[in-house]
Amino acid sequence: MPTTLLLNAMIVCLGEGDAIYDQGYIAVENDRIAAIGDMKSAPDANTFDEVIDCTGRLIMPGLVNAHTHTPMTLFRGLAEGVSLLTLDGWMTAIRSLEEVMTADMVPAAVEVACAEMIRTGTTTFADQYFFMEEIIPVVEKSGMRAALAYGIVELGDPIARERELAQLEAFLETIGSLESDRLQGWVGPHAFFVDNSPEMMQAERRIAAKYNTGMHIHISTTGEEDALTQEQYGTSAVTQMKKMGMLDAPIIAAHAITIPEADWPTLAEHEFTAVAAASACMRAGAEAAPVLGMHNAGINIAIGTDNVCNNNDYDLFLEMRMLAKLTSFREKRPGALKARDILAMATAGGAKALGLADEIGSLEVGKRADLIVLDRTGIGWTPLPTNDPFTALVYSVNGSAVTDSMVSGRWLLRDRQWTTLDYASAVKRQREDVLRLLALREEAENA
Structure with missing residues (x-):
């Protein structure tokens, strides 16, 4: 030993x-x-x-980055001046890149992301994206701890629904068969109601229960979900999620900027974590998340960087500082969140979100x-x-x-x-990949 x-x-x-x-x-x-x-x-x-x-x-303790999209290091610098917290912004800036991105471009991008996180103090992260077959080996090689969520965008398409559900189950089977206990498999609906239909949500809930895992989502970035559910059901998104049983599974919810205050007690009663991503929020020109109010209401809070098109780095120390200052700015009072509370969000809060509170998050x-x-x-x-x-x-x-x-x-x-990654080699391969990606996008646009 x-x-x-x-x-x-x-x-x-x-x-x-x-x-x-x-x-x-x-x-x-x-x-x-x-x-x-x-x-x-x-x-x-x-x-x-x-x-x-x-x-x-x-x-x-090592830091826990509770919301990432690691392959998107390939897109860094290609979405400037666009809000990626809206579906329209995502479709405008990112979707054209994702449509021509190939699986062989993913490993170098993920290796760069893992290297940056390791170098700046993150030891555990929660990722949500596609191409999990390519992501898993790189994260395993890195030695990091991770909750990997298979990202799903279904847009109400029945054909896409069946395909995505089959791939989701295959991913969960694969990650569940690994010898390492450092990697978890999660379900990753991109956004309830917005790009995952109620029918898809119910199927995702059943699969999460089957594999005893959670769901990693985006929620309340601009209030789109609440507008949709008010129109269709006459309720808030959280109320409808509860009615559908979506809160029965652990949920990592990125951003949580516009969740109505009336819904906070409901979320505090469940295994729900709101992930604050202050830099992404500010760069997108969005509102500041009500982190202090949610924290005081008993909701677990963790911290994430989001993708590096929206941030543009993985330094969770900088993210802690940004959240502390932004919260004081929002609340119009100094020290609205104590430094100790911020540190807890970046460590124990993330550990609790991943169901690892007894394993990591403090030195004991x-x-x-x-x-x-x-x-x-x-x-x-x-x-x-x-x-x-x-x-x-x-x-x-x-x-x-x-x-x-x-x-x-x-x-x-x-x-x-x-000690586990070759950063120089990954950066070289990433450069070759992004040039190829841009050529493929230009070819597609001119077709």
Whole structure:
């Protein structure tokens, strides 16, 4: 059983009691945290396979990016000035690219996305897209933890419905057969009522129940769902979802910008997570999500970057800062959300969304050894006696401070170098792929 001992670090546990060790240690055995505490009680280093001096470093739980579309790194820079939070914007800027995108373009794009997330502190992510046969091997190779949702756009087409449902079940069977427990399979309706019909929604609900999994959706980006359900059923989208049994499954709901306040208590009673993506919201010119109100109502909140056409990066430290500031701006008062609450959303909130609250999201004995190491000797940390670590992590530093990343006791990043991925090769292949993609789009437009 491999063992690792990390010594002399500031350790921010983010668990019950908010333990912080100014000079602490973490002992890892196999894939779990075996011990954690003050250096005064550190075990004998000679009994460990690997011993790392973390002087000048901070160790904290790995971040959870709760909403991504990893293949879309291929489209970065190709949707500027367009809101991708509307169906019209998506169809205008992205659909023409997706229609000519080929499966062999996906691996490099996903590898770039995983590399960027690892390099900036994310150890777990929730993805929703197509081409899952190509995505799964890359994520598996990366060593990251992920909830992969097969993305579905059906638009009420019966033929598309049958095809997508068959592919969804095949995907869930495939991911369920993997030896690794780091990858989960989820159902990924792009948006209830908007591009997934009620008939499709019912089928998706049945499949989620069959495979004991959840659904990763977009909701209330502009209020389209509520307009449609008010017209058809005379109710809000959430009320209709409850009537249809859609809330019986765990739901990861990206954006949640316009959910009526009257629906918050209903969502708080279910396994529903609202994923705040502040940068995407701001770039799209949308409203700021009522994160503080939903949080106070008891709804689980997580943080996501969304796709990199809408952001355009995977740095969850920057996303935490953006959400903290945007919430204060929306609420017209400073510190509307405490830095500690923001950190919880980026760690424990994401873990809860994925059903992994007992496994990740905090540094505690018995939990998986999913952790990141940050350099505290760079800019933004000082003065060390007075700059509270919670505040520093949210408002002062960014993902470039991350030096090391571990998932289940395995290093994915050591001394700022990837150990599982070849970033340079992936970037080269991605460049070739995007040039081919643009040529295919031009050919299609001229046909």
